[in-house]
Amino acid sequence: MTKKVIFPMTRVHEPLRVDVDIQNGKVVDATVGATLFRGFEIMMIGRDPRDAALLTQRICGICSSAHAVAATFAMQQAFRLSPTLNGQHIINLIFAADIIQNQIRHFYVLAIYDYLKGPNMPPYTPRLEGDYRLPQKLTDELMAHTKEGMLKAMRAHEMLAIFGAKIPMQQTILVTGVTEQASADRISAYLGILQELTDWVENVYLYDVAVLADYYKDYYTIGSTKGNMISYGMFPQPITGKREFPSGVIFEKGKVQPLDTSKISEDIRHSWYQDDQETRNPIEGTTVPDRNKAEAYSWIKSPRYEGYAFEGGPLARAWISGEYQRGTGVMDRIITRAQETLKICRMAQDWISQLVPGGPTLSKYAVPMQGEGAGLTDAMRGPLGHWIKIKDSKIVHYQIVTPTAWTFSPRDNQGKRGPVEESLLDTPVANTEDLIEIGRVIRSFDPCFTCAVHTIDAPEHKPPMTL
Amino acid sequence: MLSRREFIHLCMSTAVGMSLTEYLIPIMHNAIAQSKTNKAPVIWLELGSCTGNSVSLENAVNPTLEQLLSEILDVRYHWLLNVANGEDATKALEETLEKEAGKFWLVVEGSVMTADNGRYNEVFLRNGNMVTGLDAIMDIAAKAKYVISVGDCAAFGGPSAAHPNPAGAKGVWEVVNRQVINIPGCPAHPDWMTGTFSHLLFYGVPELDSYNRPLMFFGKTIHDLCQRRQQFEDGIFADFPGGEGCLFRVGCKGPVTHADCPLRQWNHYVNWPVKAGAPCIGCASPNFPDGMMPFYNHLPDIQTPFTALNVKKIGAAMVALGTGGVATHFAVGIYKKRIHKHYVDGTKPLEVSEPETLEQAKKELEELTKQKNALLAKTRKLEANHPVRHRKWWRRKLAEIFQGKDKNED
Numbered sequence: 009m010t011k012k013v014i015f016p017m018t019r020v021h022e023p024l025r026v027d028v029d030i031q032n033g034k035v036v037d038a039t040v041g042a043t044l045f046r047g048f049e050i051m052m053i054g055r056d057p058r059d060a061a062l063l064t065q066r067i068c069g070i071c072s073s074a075h076a077v078a079a080t081f082a083m084q085q086a087f088r089l090s091p092t093l094n095g096q097h098i099i100n101l102i103f104a105a106d107i108i109q110n111q112i113r114h115f116y117v118l119a120i121y122d123y124l125k126g127p128n129m130p131p132y133t134p135r136l137e138g139d140y141r142l143p144q145k146l147t148d149e150l151m152a153h154t155k156e157g158m159l160k161a162m163r164a165h166e167m168l169a170i171f172g173a174k175i176p177m178q179q180t181i182l183v184t185g186v187t188e189q190a191s192a193d194r195i196s197a198y199l200g201i202l203q204e205l206t207d208w209v210e211n212v213y214l215y216d217v218a219v220l221a222d223y224y225k226d227y228y229t230i231g232s233t234k235g236n237m238i239s240y241g242m243f244p245q246p247i248t249g250k251r252e253f254p255s256g257v258i259f260e261k262g263k264v265q266p267l268d269t270s271k272i273s274e275d276i277r278h279s280w281y282q283d284d285q286e287t288r289n290p291i292e293g294t295t296v297p298d299r300n301k302a303e304a305y306s307w308i309k310s311p312r313y314e315g316y317a318f319e320g321g322p323l324a325r326a327w328i329s330g331e332y333q334r335g336t337g338v339m340d341r342i343i344t345r346a347q348e349t350l351k352i353c354r355m356a357q358d359w360i361s362q363l364v365p366g367g368p369t370l371s372k373y374a375v376p377m378q379g380e381g382a383g384l385t386d387a388m389r390g391p392l393g394h395w396i397k398i399k400d401s402k403i404v405h406y407q408i409v410t411p412t413a414w415t416f417s418p419r420d421n422q423g424k425r426g427p428v429e430e431s432l433l434d435t436p437v438a439n440t441e442d443l444i445e446i447g448r449v450i451r452s453f454d455p456c457f458t459c460a461v462h463t464i465d466a467p468e469h470k471p472p473m474t475l
Numbered sequence: 476m477l478s479r480r481e482f483i484h485l486c487m488s489t490a491v492g493m494s495l496t497e498y499l500i501p502i503m504h505n506a507i508a509q510s511k512t513n514k515a516p517v518i519w520l521e522l523g524s525c526t527g528n529s530v531s532l533e534n535a536v537n538p539t540l541e542q543l544l545s546e547i548l549d550v551r552y553h554w555l556l557n558v559a560n561g562e563d564a565t566k567a568l569e570e571t572l573e574k575e576a577g578k579f580w581l582v583v584e585g586s587v588m589t590a591d592n593g594r595y596n597e598v599f600l601r602n603g604n605m606v607t608g609l610d611a612i613m614d615i616a617a618k619a620k621y622v623i624s625v626g627d628c629a630a631f632g633g634p635s636a637a638h639p640n641p642a643g644a645k646g647v648w649e650v651v652n653r654q655v656i657n658i659p660g661c662p663a664h665p666d667w668m669t670g671t672f673s674h675l676l677f678y679g680v681p682e683l684d685s686y687n688r689p690l691m692f693f694g695k696t697i698h699d700l701c702q703r704r705q706q707f708e709d710g711i712f713a714d715f716p717g718g719e720g721c722l723f724r725v726g727c728k729g730p731v732t733h734a735d736c737p738l739r740q741w742n743h744y745v746n747w748p749v750k751a752g753a754p755c756i757g758c759a760s761p762n763f764p765d766g767m768m769p770f771y772n773h774l775p776d777i778q779t780p781f782t783a784l785n786v787k788k789i790g791a792a793m794v795a796l797g798t799g800g801v802a803t804h805f806a807v808g809i810y811k812k813r814i815h816k817h818y819v820d821g822t823k824p825l826e827v828s829e830p831e832t833l834e835q836a837k838k839e840l841e842e843l844t845k846q847k848n849a850l851l852a853k854t855r856k857l858e859a860n861h862p863v864r865h866r867k868w869w870r871r872k873l874a875e876i877f878q879g880k881d882k883n884e885d
Contacts, residue, residue, distance in 0.1 A: 013561065013600060013603075014560050014561035014562075015561055015599060015600045015605075016554050016560075016561065016564065016565075016598065016599050017560060017561065018554045018555075018556075018557040018558070018559065018560055018561075018564050019554070019555060019556070019557065019558070021526045021555070022521070022524075022526065023521075023554075023596070023597065023598055025597075043596065043597040043598070043605070044523060044588070044595070044596045044597075045588070045595040045596070045641075045642050046523055046588075046595075046635050046641075046642050046644070047641035047642055048634075048637075050639060050641050051634075051637040051638065051639070051640075051641070055768060055769070056768065056769035056770075056771070056772070058769065058770065058771050059768055059769055059770050059771070062756060062770055063634065063637070063764060063768075066525060066527075066633075066634035066661060066764075067525060068525050068526070068527075069524075069525040069526045069527020069528070069529070069530045069531070069662060070525075070526055070527075070530055072525075072527070113530075113533070117533070117555075117556075118555075121558045126558055129544070129545065129549075130549060130550055130551045130567065131544070131550045131551065131552070131553050131556040131557045131558065132558050133558070133559075134558070134559045134563050134564075134566070134567060135558045135559060136558070136559060136560060136563065158533065161533070162533065162534050162742075162743070165534050165742050166742045166743050166745050168742070169741055169742035169743075169745040169746045170745055170746060171751075172746075172751075173741065173746050173747060173748040173750070173751035173753050174741035174742060174746065174747055174748060175534075175741070175742060176525075176527040176530050176531055176662050177527065177661055177662065177758070179748040179751070179753040179756065180717075180748070180751050180752065180753045182716060182717075185717075186717070187716045187717035187751055187752030187753045188717070188746075188751040188752055188753075189717075189752070197745075297590075297591075297595070297641070299591045299594045299595065369717065370715075370716075370717050372715045443560065443561075446560075447560055456526075458524070458525045458526055
């Protein structure tokens with residue numbers, strides 16, 4: 009048995025330590041641990057609720073708008089307000105632009121160098137040795153596309169800034185809409201870039217993914233999970249609130265079931281926190297950091313649904329919407345991410361055509377004395393929930409359960425592995441010095457530890473919420 | 476090759492539709508082709524951060540990230556970009572430390588976590604042991620030619636250090652015993668980063684303010700450069716974000732924030748918060764975020780003993796165009812901790828270190844006085860043509876300043 013440690017795991021957002029046991033060329037055991045703690049939820053206590061969207065998006069620079077959207081949904085519930093028609097569409101458009109950016113950047117900046125050799129200079133060298141299977145001609149073609157890909161991701165951020173003012177950390181989303189106007193020039197600017205990106209995603213991104221999938225067919229089975237999938241849904245329509253991506257859960261590749269958030273719990277057996285009770289509903293969670301805890305190996309807690317670990321993200325959303333049910337391996341994740349990008353591009357075209365130029369993008373409001381709300385949305389990489397409680401117009405409770413916490417959770421008190429730990433099992437390893445295969449599995453989840461690592465400070469009980 | 480003066484002029488000018496990087500790339504390319512300089516070896520260390528500054532830098536790059544990497548920086552270690560994993564990546568780091576000692580630049584993103592001896596943030600393995608961000612930075616900073624903090628977290632603690640700062644986050648300069656060039660902002664604007672890097676490469680350390688921020692980008696306040704400044708002067712204030720008029724009353728922190736966002740704008744000149752109807756939240760400020768919150772509540776009002784004091788000192792020109800001095804008053808306000816009463820209960824400001832302020836305030840006052848005198852000269856001419864309008868305008872301003880009441884007050 010060979011024990012190997014990969015730390016830092018590169019080309020993921022933030023510090024990740026991966027420990028694997030390898031036997032006869034296969035992974036037989038794995039642990040993944042995040043090694044940064046900041047504690048945003050504690051910082052939220054006592055602040056003005058209106059600031060929640062602006063401060064919580066500082067949790068993550070790659071998916072800042074996801075946190076802004078979740079915080080805004082939570083406040084909408086707490087303030088008992090809903091956005092204007094234009095407002096909701098523009099919030100969706102801002103979020104869509106960030107997702108498009110994230111998916112393109114994930115593939116062309118983070119994931120692709122696992123499959124082809126980059127330029128001969130740092131930071132692309134030194135590289136991991138392994139089976140790079142693409143012929144030179146295709147490698148050159150895809151390398152040319154990576155340059156375009158970085159440009160297109162930048163264009164997606166420009167598109168976001170048209171309504172979001174700036175990004176990372178957009179600044180215009182409020183509870184009832186956005187501060188930017190739905191003027192004709194803004195709409196046409198957005199539409200122009202969107203058209204360019206839609207064409208490119210359809211013709212280049214999907215093509216590149218198809219090339220990889222063709223040459224790396226074994227990765228349809230490598231990196232598989234049991235098939236427990238979860239999604240909170242995303243992109244509500246104005247007025248009805250019906251979500252363009254539906255929420256739901258799937259047990260072991262079975263039928264889609266409605267989501268019941270009261271079945272969510274978080275476990276801290278293997279996380280650096282102490283509490284008199286190991287498993288709690290996140291709504292009653294507590295947090296006392298304890299870096300010296302013996303069994304712990306991660307700052308991430310273990311979110312569970314009915315006691316089981318669940319995977320979120322594009323693959324889960326595709327399974328739940330019934331559009332893709334081929335498998336749960338590395339390539340399935342990469343393919344569904346690309347397909348979803350195109351789907352979101354097309355949805356955005358639909359929303360923008362429904363905007364009323366010059367119509368109000370927000371309505372005025374005041375902060376109520378008290379209230380509570382849950383803001384549930386899917387982020388790029390899975391389900392994201394913000395829970396807020398307000399008293400005397402101040403935040404008294406703030407709670408965040410992030411997508412990467414779901415997928416990269418450590419073991420729970422039953423000893424059950426998190427989805428990524430599970431997916432690493434049986435991964436074939438050609439050379440224990442390079443471990444290129446491990447990186448392929450890990451990066452297919454699009455991990456982001458900046459948001460996974462958080463704390464909970466929520467002594468008060470809140471009734472369970474069902475979507 | 477540009478002279479230093481020309482270069483700074485280029486950095487401070489903002490022609491519409493071009494990013495600074497686009498201007499700089501060909502210049503870099505020439506300089507390197509003529510072997511006038513070498514690319515700088517760079518170790519990019521990420522500590523308690525959100526990766527937002529790396530993402531922001533990726534947005535800068537036009538046409539490609541490779542171009543920046545091949546023209547200006549020789550990035551040896553940056554875990555978002557490193558192709559190698561674990562041991563191979565840290566080997567590249569160790570080699571740079573050894574072979575390029577005294578030559579490489581250390582760029583830090585994110586604040587230094589100091590709780591539990593730094594064990595709230597571990598960054599890589601060395602000889603099988605977990606190395607904390609705190610230890611890594613102490614070691615690497617000592618050997619670097621320049622230490623550059625990008626983003627508000629690395630520069631001043633930023634959002635990672637928001638009260639009660641459970642992980643003991645600190646700005647890099649508080650931990651290392653040497654000069655740190657600070658490029659704040661949440662995130663830092665890509666032009667601020669590429670501009671500073673280029674200046675370092677060709678001309679060495681740029682002119683810095685008392686917070687070690689490059690003056691070419693952080694020399695003036697948002698308020699001074701703002702497109703809505705005239706509405707402030709005219710007393711037209713928005714009563715809700717997204718409204719017409721100056722956003723001061725709905726929380727704009729432009730008057731106390733030094734940065735050139737209004738000229739430069741974001742994401743390739745597409746937009747910036749105040750233009751989009753959102754108040755500035757002061758993310759480039761040393762006091763961000765605690766000192767800038769609540770984001771949607773306005774700063775203390777203009778009338779203070781300081782106004783009177785300054786008025787006496789500077790004379791009638793200042794009174795005539797009195798509110799123009801507001802930026803300075805606010806800067807002084809922060810220094811005097813007057814603004815602290817506006818902090819939310821339960822949150823506490825960061826310790827405000829030696830200011831900004833007095834040095835910068837002095838400079839600003841001088842500059843303002845010059846501007847005002849020029850304006851005043853013009854006004855006198857105009858006054859001859861429109862005596863009635865101007866008398867009213869003067870009277871209103873004077874009344875505002877001396878009576879200290881504002882009808883728009885909520």
